[in-house]
Amino acid sequence: MIRNQWYVVLESYEVGNKPIGVTRLGEKMVFWRDSSGKVSAAVDRCPHRGVALSTGVIEHGYLQCPFHGFEYDATGKCVLVPANGRNGVIPSALRLNSYPTYEAHGLIWLWWGHTSSQELPTPEFFDNLDDSFFYGSAHDPWDAHYSRVIENQLDVVHLPFIHRNTIGRGNRTLVDGPVVEWKGDKMLYTYVFNRVDDGTPPLKPADLSPKNSSSVHLEFIFPNLWQNYISENVRVFAAFVPVDETHSLLYLRFYQNFMRLPLLGKLVARLAMPSNLYITHEDRRVVITQQPKVSGLKIGEILIQGDLPIIEYRKKRAALQALEE
Numbered sequence: 001m002i003r004n005q006w007y008v009v010l011e012s013y014e015v016g017n018k019p020i021g022v023t024r025l026g027e028k029m030v031f032w033r034d035s036s037g038k039v040s041a042a043v044d045r046c047p048h049r050g051v052a053l054s055t056g057v058i059e060h061g062y063l064q065c066p067f068h069g070f071e072y073d074a075t076g077k078c079v080l081v082p083a084n085g086r087n088g089v090i091p092s093a094l095r096l097n098s099y100p101t102y103e104a105h106g107l108i109w110l111w112w113g114h115t116s117s118q119e120l121p122t123p124e125f126f127d128n129l130d131d132s133f134f135y136g137s138a139h140d141p142w143d144a145h146y147s148r149v150i151e152n153q154l155d156v157v158h159l160p161f162i163h164r165n166t167i168g169r170g171n172r173t174l175v176d177g178p179v180v181e182w183k184g185d186k187m188l189y190t191y192v193f194n195r196v197d198d199g200t201p202p203l204k205p206a207d208l209s210p211k212n213s214s215s216v217h218l219e220f221i222f223p224n225l226w227q228n229y230i231s232e233n234v235r236v237f238a239a240f241v242p243v244d245e246t247h248s249l250l251y252l253r254f255y256q257n258f259m260r261l262p263l264l265g266k267l268v269a270r271l272a273m274p275s276n277l278y279i280t281h282e283d284r285r286v287v288i289t290q291q292p293k294v295s296g297l298k299i300g301e302i303l304i305q306g307d308l309p310i311i312e313y314r315k316k317r318a319a320l321q322a323l324e325e
């Protein structure tokens, strides 16, 4: 996992009026909302005597530890030590290790960085996925490092094999391209054309161009967001949520805006989820067997032209890792 990035780690609905404890980025974390509804996040450990704060409650908008009732504000500062009295002294060391958060599009981002004192950028999202869409969502656990799950979603070579009976029907094993471009610093765009092998060599990426901006393609925003742009009105979205070195959660959403009636629009999106999950399970069965668990530039794999999106992903990942202190 790479430091100094905004990671989508939860969906908004998961943080209600009680604190919740989850493992993200290899750490036990607590998430809660203050009285204004703003989400806070911190290491799930009370600095007094080590209890999990996620087993506590929200009192007057503060996170209250279940053991001795110490209360913490949204910034992680202790505001009450009941045994010292409400006017008592609060040791300044009584402070949670907290993380900056950001909430939008029904998602919660967490800044996983060395310092929170710097001015943080706003997390990026897909501009072409606006509020006119309805979505259904599901969370799918994978026994895999999130880098491997991401690479699978950028893998355009696997379609006729892994998905031979579903989205990869038609024996289109030959991979023209793929075109891989960066849109800005964070977004990777890839376009591919798979066809039946007629004996001609695959076209080079430079010989291939998407017909227009609404052609089917994949978009990936570092470090963990992806969308399959199926059409102007239909998308599959994923957030690759890192749990620890060997576990991830695939937060999958199906978006549509061709049916715009509120209840029906939501229903149509929800009804598409089982088949989308079925397809990702075709991937999961294979990806969880990959060795080594964590991807990288120098892990001894022999890649081919069709793997270009994966190569780009690895290069960017390595460049960001090199920036870590």
Ligand code: FES
Binding pocket: 046, 047, 048, 049, 050, 051, 065, 066, 067, 068, 069, 070
């Ligand atoms: S352990 Fe949390 S208040 Fe004592």
Ligand SMILES: [Fe+2]
Binding pocket: 152, 158, 159, 162, 163, 279, 283
């Ligand atoms: Fe797949």
